[in-house]
Amino acid sequence: MSEITDTEQLETTAENPVIGIDQLAGDFKYDMTYDFDAGTGLSERTVDYISAVKKEAPWIREFRQNALKTFLSKPLPTHWASKDLETIDFSKIRYYLSQGLKPKRTWDEVPADIKRTFERLGIPEQERKYLAGVEAQFDSEAAYSNIKEAVSKQGVIFVNSTEGLRAHPEIFRRFFGKVIPTGDNKFSALNSAVFSGGSFIYVPPGVKVSHPLQAYFRINAENFGQFERTLIICDEGSELTYMEGCTAPKFSTATLHSAVVELVALKGAKIQYITVQNWSSNVFNLVTKRGLAHEEAQIKWIDCNIGSRLTMKYPGVVLKGRKARGEVISIALANDGQHQDTGAKMIHAADETTSTVVSKSISVGQGRATYRGIVHIPRQLKGCKNNTECDALLINTNSRTDTYPAITVRGDRHAVQHEASVSRVSAEQIFYMQQRGLTEGQAMSLSVNGFVNELARQFPMEYSVELKRLIDLEMEGSVG
Amino acid sequence: MAVAAPARPAAADLLGVFTPEVFAAHLASQAALPSWWLERKRSAYSRFESLPMPRRTDESWRFSNIAGINLGGFSPAADAPAPGNRRAPEALAIAPAATLSFLNGRLSASTPLPADLAARGVVASAISGAIARHPGLLREHFMAQPQKLGSAKFAALHEAFIQDGAFILIPRGVEIDGPIVVVHEVSGAGAAVFPHTLVIAEDNARATVVDHFVSADLSRQFACGANDLYAGHGAKIAYAAAQCWSPEALSLQFNSTVVRRNARVQSLNLHLGGRQARHESLSQLQAPGGFSEMLAITIASGSMECDQRTLQIHQAPSTKSDLLYKNALLDRSRTIFSGLIIVDPDAQKTDAYQSNRNLMLSDEAESNSLPGLEIQANDVRCTHGATSSRIDPEQEFYLKSRGIPQKAADELLIFGFFEEVLNRLESEELHAALRKLIRAHLRR
Numbered sequence: 001m002s003e004i005t006d007t008e009q010l011e012t013t014a015e016n017p018v019i020g021i022d023q024l025a026g027d028f029k030y031d032m033t034y035d036f037d038a039g040t041g042l043s044e045r046t047v048d049y050i051s052a053v054k055k056e057a058p059w060i061r062e063f064r065q066n067a068l069k070t071f072l073s074k075p076l077p078t079h080w081a082s083k084d085l086e087t088i089d090f091s092k093i094r095y096y097l098s099q100g101l102k103p104k105r106t107w108d109e110v111p112a113d114i115k116r117t118f119e120r121l122g123i124p125e126q127e128r129k130y131l132a133g134v135e136a137q138f139d140s141e142a143a144y145s146n147i148k149e150a151v152s153k154q155g156v157i158f159v160n161s162t163e164g165l166r167a168h169p170e171i172f173r174r175f176f177g178k179v180i181p182t183g184d185n186k187f188s189a190l191n192s193a194v195f196s197g198g199s200f201i202y203v204p205p206g207v208k209v210s211h212p213l214q215a216y217f218r219i220n221a222e223n224f225g226q227f228e229r230t231l232i233i234c235d236e237g238s239e240l241t242y243m244e245g246c247t248a249p250k251f252s253t254a255t256l257h258s259a260v261v262e263l264v265a266l267k268g269a270k271i272q273y274i275t276v277q278n279w280s281s282n283v284f285n286l287v288t289k290r291g292l293a294h295e296e297a298q299i300k301w302i303d304c305n306i307g308s309r310l311t312m313k314y315p316g317v318v319l320k321g322r323k324a325r326g327e328v329i330s331i332a333l334a335n336d337g338q339h340q341d342t343g344a345k346m347i348h349a350a351d352e353t354t355s356t357v358v359s360k361s362i363s364v365g366q367g368r369a370t371y372r373g374i375v376h377i378p379r380q381l382k383g384c385k386n387n388t389e390c391d392a393l394l395i396n397t398n399s400r401t402d403t404y405p406a407i408t409v410r411g412d413r414h415a416v417q418h419e420a421s422v423s424r425v426s427a428e429q430i431f432y433m434q435q436r437g438l439t440e441g442q443a444m445s446l447s448v449n450g451f452v453n454e455l456a457r458q459f460p461m462e463y464s465v466e467l468k469r470l471i472d473l474e475m476e477g478s479v480g
Numbered sequence: 481m482a483v484a485a486p487a488r489p490a491a492a493d494l495l496g497v498f499t500p501e502v503f504a505a506h507l508a509s510q511a512a513l514p515s516w517w518l519e520r521k522r523s524a525y526s527r528f529e530s531l532p533m534p535r536r537t538d539e540s541w542r543f544s545n546i547a548g549i550n551l552g553g554f555s556p557a558a559d560a561p562a563p564g565n566r567r568a569p570e571a572l573a574i575a576p577a578a579t580l581s582f583l584n585g586r587l588s589a590s591t592p593l594p595a596d597l598a599a600r601g602v603v604a605s606a607i608s609g610a611i612a613r614h615p616g617l618l619r620e621h622f623m624a625q626p627q628k629l630g631s632a633k634f635a636a637l638h639e640a641f642i643q644d645g646a647f648i649l650i651p652r653g654v655e656i657d658g659p660i661v662v663v664h665e666v667s668g669a670g671a672a673v674f675p676h677t678l679v680i681a682e683d684n685a686r687a688t689v690v691d692h693f694v695s696a697d698l699s700r701q702f703a704c705g706a707n708d709l710y711a712g713h714g715a716k717i718a719y720a721a722a723q724c725w726s727p728e729a730l731s732l733q734f735n736s737t738v739v740r741r742n743a744r745v746q747s748l749n750l751h752l753g754g755r756q757a758r759h760e761s762l763s764q765l766q767a768p769g770g771f772s773e774m775l776a777i778t779i780a781s782g783s784m785e786c787d788q789r790t791l792q793i794h795q796a797p798s799t800k801s802d803l804l805y806k807n808a809l810l811d812r813s814r815t816i817f818s819g820l821i822i823v824d825p826d827a828q829k830t831d832a833y834q835s836n837r838n839l840m841l842s843d844e845a846e847s848n849s850l851p852g853l854e855i856q857a858n859d860v861r862c863t864h865g866a867t868s869s870r871i872d873p874e875q876e877f878y879l880k881s882r883g884i885p886q887k888a889a890d891e892l893l894i895f896g897f898f899e900e901v902l903n904r905l906e907s908e909e910l911h912a913a914l915r916k917l918i919r920a921h922l923r924r
Contacts, residue, residue, distance in 0.1 A: 079537050394858035403853040409868035412840035422862040
């Protein structure tokens, strides 16, 4: 009951944000002094430097060096992707910055200036006592890491990538770089060469983590790319929900964010991975996300993209075991100057696997939203099913949307369907709401929220509130 | 033995058998034609020479078997095929208003138009004859539209080597009831043909045109054909093509459709033949009220690859397009459907639809669907859909339980699947003729 009341209150006080990210949150910057700085540009030396600072094992250094070679040898994928990628100047990016802080156990130990930054961001999660833990990534290193006692008692390992590879190689090495091989694409290779930060999580067999684990990423230095690496392993029969949200201060020059997220759901495990992405509009957000679902396992990506200049992100699930299930729920909002190039990949590799993709995009002003997807059902399988739905909403006359799915089906024992539609907000709806005293902008905002409501309801409550607020902010000034 | 890689691929890869010498010989055989026509051919040949072969990374050739697009081992079809080896193709079961039959690219037979139509200016003749009589119309409409679907090189090859084709002109306001039938036949192993059908329907004209592509033998052949459909204001064209090339043929066919104000074009392509058959279809809706209906039926069998690429461009407000491509896949066949709807920024009130349905009839068949949209106007209704699945087992069971043998049941269900497309045809006669072709093909 109380939750419902909360939501209602939040809706009525939309103009006075108490929770969530307000619009100004992206407009500030604190001066930082960095203890470790790899300088700009990318070379073998940069990679060695990062590896040395992190005191990594030789195999990781070698892994990074090989990845660098792969990155340099791969062309930009501009034969299908946006030409905007060519404007990234890889030599002007800082690949590693760190204040040299060890991950903190408690909130009290976090330095005051960093805390102030987080307060300014208005992270709602830290105030919510039912949350399990906060893994707030501050630039390259996790500056704050708090795992609720109950979770660690269950045997859950929740650490950053450096610590994960150093302290638990027996668990993480087996799957590290296996779901997304270094050479998967140019940007996964880049991440493999220079990754730092991110979360490594292991959930033991049968453990159901009742509270969602979270991480909050931000970028705070000009020209600074963030290359976090996340690996989540859910052992047999376990369950986990993981959430990440991000926001970044606004800068004049473009910033690159290129993460790799690998999920492994062993037999019967369930992973739900939720992202709300709100990078500032100069960030290139080129992320590779993929999950590996074993027998009867379920992986669900809930992916919401509101910020960035160009996002290219196609969360995927490789359905490796019988009766595995993959799901992608995607919401994208593209405003002026933004290109949200998002979608999903469903690779069926076992019998009776099922997958669902639901994508809703909104293009505002001259924004461009693109859905790109792959559904692949190879030979000699039976009983695979996929259902894909893509709906696009165009707000202004010059808004743009594209849909580029690719569906391959081999054999006669499967059922695959894809549907897409493009529409605009009905003038009648807007007129009706205006008659009831709403401004055109408010009416438009309400319509757009209605369009995504069905998907937004699948988010945890505070995220769906935040999403609603972000949509309201984005819709401001979109009409009239 | 590493040798520095050449800057560009060897001529044999780029040109196949269509070398400058072969082109010079072809040109010499056409010397009687007007010089502007020959000049066009020369410039087309130089485009063919300079354009690259499709590459694996070309989006417009995604999923295609590029190795199969090999221009080696052919030669432009000879004048007189050996009469003994030739079996006359079965004619379509329709009563035509006129026919034009081309054998290896040369006009071999024709039945003229009724005198009243000819008197009103209707033309159904060979292109070779029209070059002198209608140069303006040919310049304006023959291969005049952009090649946007990946085959610019082969379209240039077509234009360079075209021997002859059909020129159909329906003057302003003239309406023709019976279909004009054009038969393109190829005979002989290794023969390369360049069939062409150009249809110009002037304002408020109406006509039905049927292309019938047949092979006289089952050998490996190369057909590189094109058809241009132009519907002037208020015109109405119904076009159907039955592609029955040899199962060993390599077929590349490029369609371009231009739809003017309040005009309507319906095209139906039936694909039955070819080892590798690629069909590119471009519809440009250039003025308000235009409607393009794009239909296709494919029966892919053996190791056939049927590769269909479509583009619906809405360039003006209040235009409509409706695409329905249905594929039945047997044996080890593959199909590719890649469709794109583009709505230009000013094309408000566009109504566009695109649907690809794949009926999987074999566990070894493979279907690929790439239904795409690029929308730059907001007041539009655009939807697309793609499905791949097998025959509903319940329907199969129902028929079997009524004692209908498997083969007959399958045939019934396949016809049920295709009926949705065939029913869009206005002409019952054409409907029946195509049905008969499909049945004969399934019972081979």
